[in-house]
Amino acid sequence: MLIINIAGVILIALIIWWFWLYKPKAEQVGNDDLVVVVENGVYKPSHILMDGNDAHGITFLRKDASPCAETLLIPELEISETLPLNKPTKIHIPPLNAGEYAFHCQMQMYKGTIKVEGDPS
Amino acid sequence: MSESTVTDNHCHSEHPEKPRAVQPVTSAVTELIIDGAGCASCVGKIEGALKAVSGVQQAEMNFAQRTVSVSGTAPNEALIQAVERAGYNAKVSSAESDSDELDEKEQADLTYYKKLMRETWIALALGAPLMAYALITGEMSVNTTTERIVWLIIGILTLGVLLASGRHFFVGAWKSFLNHSANMDTLIALGTGTAWLYSMVVVFFPEAVPAQARHVYFEATAIIIGLIDLGLALEIKARGRTSEAIKRLIGLQAKTARVIRDDQEMDLPIEHVLLDDLVRVRPGEKIPVDGEVTDGHTAIDESMLTGEPMPVEKAKGDEVVAGTLNKTGSIVFRATRVGKDTALAQIINMVKRAQNSKPPIGRLADVISAFFVPVVMITAVISALAWLNFGPTPAIAFAIVSATTVLIIACPCALGLATPMSVMVGVGKAAEAGVLIRNGEALQTASKITAMILDKTGTITLGSPKVTDVVVVKGRTEHEVLQLAASVEAGSEHPLALAIMETAQEKAIELSKATSFNAITARGVEAEVDGRRVLFGNEKLMHERDVTLNVEGDDFVQKAQSLAADAKTPMYFAIDGKLAGIIAVADPIKEDSISAIQRLQKNGIRVVMLTGDNRDTAKAVAANVGISEFIAEVLPEDKAKKVQELQMAGEVVGMTGDGINDAPALALANVGFAIGTGTDVAIESADITLMRGSLHGLADAIAVSKATLRNIKQNLFGAFVYNVAGVPVAAGILYPVLGILMNPVIAGAAMAFSSLTVVSNANRLRLFKAKEH
Numbered sequence: 001m002l003i004i005n006i007a008g009v010i011l012i013a014l015i016i017w018w019f020w021l022y023k024p025k026a027e028q029v030g031n032d033d034l035v036v037v038v039e040n041g042v043y044k045p046s047h048i049l050m051d052g053n054d055a056h057g058i059t060f061l062r063k064d065a066s067p068c069a070e071t072l073l074i075p076e077l078e079i080s081e082t083l084p085l086n087k088p089t090k091i092h093i094p095p096l097n098a099g100e101y102a103f104h105c106q107m108q109m110y111k112g113t114i115k116v117e118g119d120p121s
Numbered sequence: 122m123s124e125s126t127v128t129d130n131h132c133h134s135e136h137p138e139k140p141r142a143v144q145p146v147t148s149a150v151t152e153l154i155i156d157g158a159g160c161a162s163c164v165g166k167i168e169g170a171l172k173a174v175s176g177v178q179q180a181e182m183n184f185a186q187r188t189v190s191v192s193g194t195a196p197n198e199a200l201i202q203a204v205e206r207a208g209y210n211a212k213v214s215s216a217e218s219d220s221d222e223l224d225e226k227e228q229a230d231l232t233y234y235k236k237l238m239r240e241t242w243i244a245l246a247l248g249a250p251l252m253a254y255a256l257i258t259g260e261m262s263v264n265t266t267t268e269r270i271v272w273l274i275i276g277i278l279t280l281g282v283l284l285a286s287g288r289h290f291f292v293g294a295w296k297s298f299l300n301h302s303a304n305m306d307t308l309i310a311l312g313t314g315t316a317w318l319y320s321m322v323v324v325f326f327p328e329a330v331p332a333q334a335r336h337v338y339f340e341a342t343a344i345i346i347g348l349i350d351l352g353l354a355l356e357i358k359a360r361g362r363t364s365e366a367i368k369r370l371i372g373l374q375a376k377t378a379r380v381i382r383d384d385q386e387m388d389l390p391i392e393h394v395l396l397d398d399l400v401r402v403r404p405g406e407k408i409p410v411d412g413e414v415t416d417g418h419t420a421i422d423e424s425m426l427t428g429e430p431m432p433v434e435k436a437k438g439d440e441v442v443a444g445t446l447n448k449t450g451s452i453v454f455r456a457t458r459v460g461k462d463t464a465l466a467q468i469i470n471m472v473k474r475a476q477n478s479k480p481p482i483g484r485l486a487d488v489i490s491a492f493f494v495p496v497v498m499i500t501a502v503i504s505a506l507a508w509l510n511f512g513p514t515p516a517i518a519f520a521i522v523s524a525t526t527v528l529i530i531a532c533p534c535a536l537g538l539a540t541p542m543s544v545m546v547g548v549g550k551a552a553e554a555g556v557l558i559r560n561g562e563a564l565q566t567a568s569k570i571t572a573m574i575l576d577k578t579g580t581i582t583l584g585s586p587k588v589t590d591v592v593v594v595k596g597r598t599e600h601e602v603l604q605l606a607a608s609v610e611a612g613s614e615h616p617l618a619l620a621i622m623e624t625a626q627e628k629a630i631e632l633s634k635a636t637s638f639n640a641i642t643a644r645g646v647e648a649e650v651d652g653r654r655v656l657f658g659n660e661k662l663m664h665e666r667d668v669t670l671n672v673e674g675d676d677f678v679q680k681a682q683s684l685a686a687d688a689k690t691p692m693y694f695a696i697d698g699k700l701a702g703i704i705a706v707a708d709p710i711k712e713d714s715i716s717a718i719q720r721l722q723k724n725g726i727r728v729v730m731l732t733g734d735n736r737d738t739a740k741a742v743a744a745n746v747g748i749s750e751f752i753a754e755v756l757p758e759d760k761a762k763k764v765q766e767l768q769m770a771g772e773v774v775g776m777t778g779d780g781i782n783d784a785p786a787l788a789l790a791n792v793g794f795a796i797g798t799g800t801d802v803a804i805e806s807a808d809i810t811l812m813r814g815s816l817h818g819l820a821d822a823i824a825v826s827k828a829t830l831r832n833i834k835q836n837l838f839g840a841f842v843y844n845v846a847g848v849p850v851a852a853g854i855l856y857p858v859l860g861i862l863m864n865p866v867i868a869g870a871a872m873a874f875s876s877l878t879v880v881s882n883a884n885r886l887r888l889f890k891a892k893e894h
Contacts, residue, residue, distance in 0.1 A: 001510065008506040012499050019495040022301050041293030042300045065233040066289075066353075067360055068534075071477055071541075080477035084222055085229040106477070107537025108490040109297075109304035 038062040038069045038083060038110065043103070046112035053118055056093045062086070071106040074114075079103075150192045153200060156210040156395050158187055163209065170207035174199050187382075187395060219371040219469055230357050237354035240286035244347030247282050251275065251340035252866065263327050263335045272324045272337050279317055279339040287313060287346040303494035305534050309349055311498065312528035316865060317342045319521045334515030338525070338865065345529055345869030352873025359880040363542055365887065366549025367476065370469050373425055373444035378409035381453065391443075391459075398456045402447045411458035411465075414439050419450030426465065427555045427797075427813040468812075471557055475548045480561035482833055483540030486840070490537050497531040497848065504852035512853075519853070522865060526851035530868035531844060535875040539836035542883035547829025554891050555812040556822040563808035567792045567826035572772035573721055573819065574764060574786070577732035577739065579779045580796055581718075581746055581816070582708040586616050588624040589689055589709075592680055593702035594672045600630065602694055602702045608633045608650045609657055617690065620706045645692065656695040657704075668695045677703060688741035715746050717816035722747070724823065724894070727772065731755050731763055760786035777811075777819060794819060817892070824894035832886050836879045843875050 024047050036058055037044045043060075050056055062069050062083040072081045072091070083089050093114065101114040155167060164182045167189060171180035176195035182188070189211075191200055197213050204211035255261050263269055283291070291314070293306030320337035327335050377388045381399040391409045394400065399415065402408055408421070420432035423445045432448050435441055441454050444465035460466065479487070501524040508520035544561050551558050558564050578584050591599045607625035610618035611632055625632065635648040635655075644665070645658015656666055660678065663670055670677045670693065681691035681703055689707040693700060721728050730751040732739045739753035752763060760778075764786050767774045776783065776790030787793030787807050795807030796814055811818030851868055855861040 004509055005506060008502050011502050015495050015498050015502075018298075018301060019303055020492075024301055040289075040296040041304055041306050042296045042302070044296075046300050046302075065229060065236075067230070067233075067357055073477065075479075078478075080474055082473065082477070084225060106541045107534055108487060109302075109533065109537065111300075111302050 035059045035061055035088065036112070038072075039064045041066075041069075041110060043110055043112040048112070048114045050093065050096070050114055050116050051118055052096045052098055052116040055095050057090045058093060058114075059088045059090045061088045068105050068107055068109055072103060073106060074101060074103045076101050150190055151197055151200060151213060153189045153191060153204065153211045153213060154393055154395070155182070155187045155189055155204065156212075158182075158209055166207055167204060167209060170203045171200060174203045188393060219466075220374055220376065223368060223371050227361070230361060234354050234357045237350045237357070241347050241350040241354060244282050244286040244343050244350060247275075247278055248340055248343030248345075248347050252344055255340050261336050261338075261340070263323050263337060264332075269324055269327065272320070272339070275339050276317070276321050276324055276337070279320075279342050282343045282346060283313065283317060286350055290346070290349075303498065305494075305532070307494055308497060308528045308531055308533075309345070311501075312525045312865070313342045313345050315521065315528070316345075316525045330517055331515045334518035336518055338521075341525070341865040341869070344866050348866075348869045348873040352877050355877050356880055359877060359884055360542070362884050362887065363545045363880065364476075364549065366546075366552050367469065367472055370444075370465070370472060370552065373407070373465060375407040375409040375443070379403075394456055394459050396456055396459055398459075399453055400456055401451065401453050402441075403451045404447055404449055406447050408441045408443050408445050408447060408454075410443050410456045410460075411463045412441055412454035412456045414441060414452050414454045417450055417452035419452050420448045422446040422448055426468065429555075429813045429815070468552070468557060471559070472548060472552045475558050475560050475564075476545045477541070478544070478560040478562075479540055480544065480565035480830075480833070482565055482830065482837070483544075483561070486536045486539055486837055490533055493531070493533045493536065493844075497527065497533075500531075500848055500852060501525075501527040508853065519862065522862060523851065523853045526863050526865045526868045527848055529865055530847045530851040530863070530872050532840070532847075532872045532875045535840035535843060535879050536837075538876055538879045538883075539840045540833050542880050543829050543832040543836055543886060546883050546886040547825055547832065550829075550886060550889060550891070551822060551825045554818070554821040554825065556818050556825065557810040557812060558822065558826075559808050559810075563792055564826050564829055566773065567775065567809060567823055568830040569773045570726060570775040570792060570823055572727040572729060572767050573775045573777065574729045574731055574760075574767070574790070575718075575748075575816070576760070576776075576778040576783055577730055577734060577742055578708060580777050581714045581730065581742065582710050583814075584708065584779070586620040586690075586706045586708045588620050588704060589707045590684060590691075590705035591702060592677070592684075592705070594675065594677070594700055597696075597701045599702075600628070602704065603628065604630045604632065605650050605653070605655050605696065605701075606657055606694055606704055609635050609638070609646055609648045609655055611635065617692070617706050621704065654697050656698075657692060659692065663693045663695060663700070666695070666698065668693070668698060668700050670700055672700055681705075685737045686741055688738050688745060690738060710742065710745055711814060711816070714816050717820055718746050718748060720817065720820040720894075721823070724820070726775075726823070729763075729767070731760055758785070761789045764789045775819070775823075777816070794822070820894070821891040824891040825889070828886060828889045828891075828894075832883060836882055839882070840875070840879060843871075847871060 034048065038060060041064070048058070060072055060083050062085055065085060070082055072083055073079065077093065079091060081089060081091055096116045098116050098118060101116065102111065103114065104111045158167060168180045168182050171177055171189065171191055174195045176193045177191055178193040180189055180191045201211045263272055290306045290309045293304065294310035297304050297307055316338040320339050323330055323335050323337055375391055378391050378394045379386055379401045380389050380394055381401060386401060394410050400409060400412060414435050414437050416437065418436045421435050421441060422432045423442065424430050426442065426444060435452065442465065443463040458464070504527050505520040505524040508523050509516050512519045544564065547564060548558050575581055591602055593599055593602055603621070603625055607621050607630060610621050633651045635650045638646065638648040640646050641658065641662060644662035645656065647656050649655065656662060656668065660670070660681070677700060684691040684703070684705040689705040691703050691705045694702050694704055718728055727750070728748050730739065730743050730748045732751070732753055733755055734753060736753040739751050743751040755763065760783055764774050764776055774790045775792045775794060776786050777794040777796060778787055779796055787795065792809060793807040795810045797810050797812045809822050811822070851863050853862050
């Protein structure tokens, strides 16, 4: 029983670490060619690195028919866009101050972040 | 006029090439709409510029339609730049309108719905008979070899169901996991996966679990997948109804326009209409783009946008708005706003954005949603450990059932949907009433307004003064007084002068030339007309010029006072030093201002009137409309201060104005309401725009906001209570006291229908009638 309990506690610790404490590195540098695919409950890539000096355009391509995937929100930038199915939608990101900007679906089930390095000149 | 004789700035050389039809193409083709190409000679120049772009194979221009079809591999940006370098403007033709987008969305939703229903039937086809068997016999255990074989076959069939009907949950869960996030898919995949795996362990290694725990849960696995697919399918149907308002707005857009180019009329898709194009609209047709009437006369029904039921007369020089309906006559108008710039496109865009925005009330749910799934996973682990440590035998079976049930019953979607679904319907409902709400925050604050400041001119009143009374002394005629007064005021831009001119025009009075014109500050004017010395102004001016205001016992001062008491502005008129009469001007109160103000007051809102006018007029207007609190002689810059004063007194202040002079006050108020003139939505400083002039829009906006907030609260309460109560019950909290442990199938049904309940409750808002509140 002790082993089961220890296993349970480790499992809880792993859940906390994997879902909350782990800080994933930005997978892709944001530029005007970047395409984020919305499919199978995730944004791919979901962690984007950007230079705050310039404005960028990120193209979102929704392949996920679930209505959850339909709305893209970037609350801090007051961006709220409806993503049509299988059609690219370009989102314009203005020059930003350094920091992390979350983007997600309306119910926060699909999540991603834009990490901005370097303030706008 | 032939095409070759048309010239414009861009035509540097004559090139009488005839417009050519767009050739059918087989390779990748981009269609550009060209603006600024005024003559056929531009064709060669544009085609040449495009052909010079690397990657372009062919460029063919249709001059009549001002489109050019480009085939090849060159990027759109390069094509546009090439056209711009040649001296024209170009944009990529988006053959897709909002309406096409909507059709595609509906088609995609329908396809997804059918897929989910198919998956539902597959899952229920196995789950329902198994469930019935379990209920009838109560026998789902594995004791004999035969049972092991039978359950193995059923287990494999269940795996088939998981793959056929639940694959998307598992793929989604896995992708999310790799992405360090967890969602509804995670919970369903973990719940059903655990139940299936445990059952397979029982089938393959029955001796590994106590004899009492050798139960299989294949029926639960299949039924849960089926019910959740069913819930999702029904949710898609219900969601479709939440966007009815936007569908209605998009449906107002015409698909084609009859454009007159080079004396030829042609039907073009509205995306191809260019600025300054002449467009013909016949009776019964929709106005395709915004414009200014250049020819013809008609009545146009604008009710679909403004809520104003009466058709509006339109003649040369008047503005027409896309989406409205031409009722009676045929008109030609010049396009002034096309594509995404039309008022209707802006309204659609604004409503869409507002529908996607969240009021602050939804933020708590957002915070909870962000942590929800991992918390539920941890709860499931704790629940399983608690059963294993303290539960009765067979503890392993109880642990598996409770963990599975916790994972299945928890519904992050209900929480996540609670706010956006209601906002979607509420904002749409407001738009139907001609009220444009900028965002969710404005919606929420509008529901809390306790004091409403109304600007008098243009808000309570029409904002365009009119001559209401002409009182003349014996021996003078109204015609004579008006003719002289209008002659004096001709050319003046003062609103009162305009009112007199308008009356003179209506009465077809011919004006004379005024000479020796002299404006006397804060008094009035004097001039000479047809050899007569004319004085026009207030009492002070008359006294200074020794004009007697009591003519043969008839006291005109008293008459003037009586007019002022009726919210009119009286002005004395004297000819050759003798009083000839009084002209009274008033800004009429809008027809329904009184009833709208009563509606606000009935809802407990303190109504305050602000005006720059004198106290007497303000008092009279306030009394006429039933406002007891008014502040007169307020300078535009002081309006913001008054807003602040009320806020300091603890009021949640709504400010209503025309959006120009009142911009600072509108911005400072908790909610700024701009009264739109017709369909002008370019009022940036307001949180809420009323598209029609009626103050009933205010009461409608507040009623819709209150109803939406009430709906959001119901949804949030329901979703919170559901999860807060459901998860502990699923974990078995009632078992020690009442001996109740929830069946995972019940949890699956509850989970599937909790989201549907939220969406359906939001849909109830569609039936809300703002006018009744």
